[in-house]
Amino acid sequence: MSNTVARAQGSHNPWQVTSATIVRIDREAPDVSTYELRMADPVQAESFQPGQFNMLYVPGIGEAAISISGKTNDGLLQHTVRTVGAVTAALERGGVGFSLGVRGPFGTPWPVDRLRPSPSSTPADRRDVILVAGGIGLAPLRSVITHLIQHRDEVNQVDVLLGARTPSDLIYASEFEAWADHGIRLQTTVDRADATWSGHVGVVTVLLDRLAIEQPESTILMTCGPEVMMRFVVQAASARGIPESNAWVTLERNMNCAIGLCGHCQLGPEFVCKDGPVFRYDRISTWFHVQGL
Numbered sequence: 001m002s003n004t005v006a007r008a009q010g011s012h013n014p015w016q017v018t019s020a021t022i023v024r025i026d027r028e029a030p031d032v033s034t035y036e037l038r039m040a041d042p043v044q045a046e047s048f049q050p051g052q053f054n055m056l057y058v059p060g061i062g063e064a065a066i067s068i069s070g071k072t073n074d075g076l077l078q079h080t081v082r083t084v085g086a087v088t089a090a091l092e093r094g095g096v097g098f099s100l101g102v103r104g105p106f107g108t109p110w111p112v113d114r115l116r117p118s119p120s121s122t123p124a125d126r127r128d129v130i131l132v133a134g135g136i137g138l139a140p141l142r143s144v145i146t147h148l149i150q151h152r153d154e155v156n157q158v159d160v161l162l163g164a165r166t167p168s169d170l171i172y173a174s175e176f177e178a179w180a181d182h183g184i185r186l187q188t189t190v191d192r193a194d195a196t197w198s199g200h201v202g203v204v205t206v207l208l209d210r211l212a213i214e215q216p217e218s219t220i221l222m223t224c225g226p227e228v229m230m231r232f233v234v235q236a237a238s239a240r241g242i243p244e245s246n247a248w249v250t251l252e253r254n255m256n257c258a259i260g261l262c263g264h265c266q267l268g269p270e271f272v273c274k275d276g277p278v279f280r281y282d283r284i285s286t287w288f289h290v291q292g293l
């Protein structure tokens with residue numbers, strides 16, 4: 001069975017590496033770029049859900065798990081990457097025209113299906129959504145924002161709270177205006193201001209503490225960033241009446257096979273690659289609190 005046919009039938013071979021070419025690079029922050037990939041197998045660009053990730057493979061160097069941050073209108077798959085080590089540095093060195101391998105998509109998606117109103121519901125039943133991101137943690141949530149823009153009438157308020165180290169570490173800044181045009185309310189904060197910054201300074205949970213939350217019991221929270229940040233975000237949300245069962249986090253662990261075989265990413269009884277990376281908080285809260293797991 002060809003890879004294309006297998007994917008169309010939902011039974012793709014997880015070991016199959018498809019070739020891809022970097023056709024455009026957008027610099028988002030000093031050490032972060034969005035790579036737009038043309039996939040040799042166009043079906044691979046169609047089949048991802050918000051929150052899923054690909055394994056990007058640089059021959060001779062290795063593989064890294066990278067969230068799929070979006071797809072362009074002309075079918076290019078976007079991955080927003082911080083250059084930290086061997087694979088990510090090779091992507092940066094490779095630049096436009098570089099060929100790499102891609103396996104995926106893998107993992108669980110954000111709960112965007114839960115946001116869809118039932119046929120009998122009225123506009124008053126639509127849920128509020130809060131997305132909280134720290135730095136490059138906005139990358140896996142960006143595809144949720146795109147989804148919400150495309151399905152804007154399915155939800156009520158959408159608030160995005162974004163924290164970054166410095167103003168120049170705020171990624172996707174060129175998209176903020178378009179998000180606002182679609183009624184996505186964005187608040188930003190930085191750890192360290194510079195001369196250009198007149199906004200909030202401080203941790204992102206402060207933005208959550210001050211947010212007007214009108215229907216906490218039905219609000220859905222999705223958060224991605226350093227684990228300590230996500231823990232405090234869920235605590236702050238909980239203090240505002242959002243149940244932990246309405247909070248979703250995405251986890252990063254060192255990954256190898258990406259299909260739950262090798263155990264590299266095990267967290268308690270969960271394999272982050274196949275049971276996650278997106279988890280409902282109450283499912284993993286026990287393990288989330290254990291240092292070093």
Ligand SMILES: Cc1cc2nc3c(=O)[nH]c(=O)nc-3n(C[C@H](O)[C@H](O)[C@H](O)COP(=O)(O)OP(=O)(O)OC[C@H]3O[C@@H](n4cnc5c(N)ncnc54)[C@H](O)[C@@H]3O)c2cc1C
Binds near residue numbers: 053
């Ligand atoms: C589901 C998922 C989604 C992700 N999405 C993104 C994304 O969208 N964008 C992004 O930039 N990154 C993302 N990451 C993180 C990315 O996979 C890692 O940063 C990856 O290690 C980069 O590969 P590299 O070869 O460039 O760096 P590496 O050479 O792997 O090194 C990266 C850093 O991690 C440390 N490190 C490496 N291996 C280990 C280990 N076994 N134990 C502890 N520390 C280690 C290194 O010392 C170094 O500081 C994601 C990770 C996961 C699991």
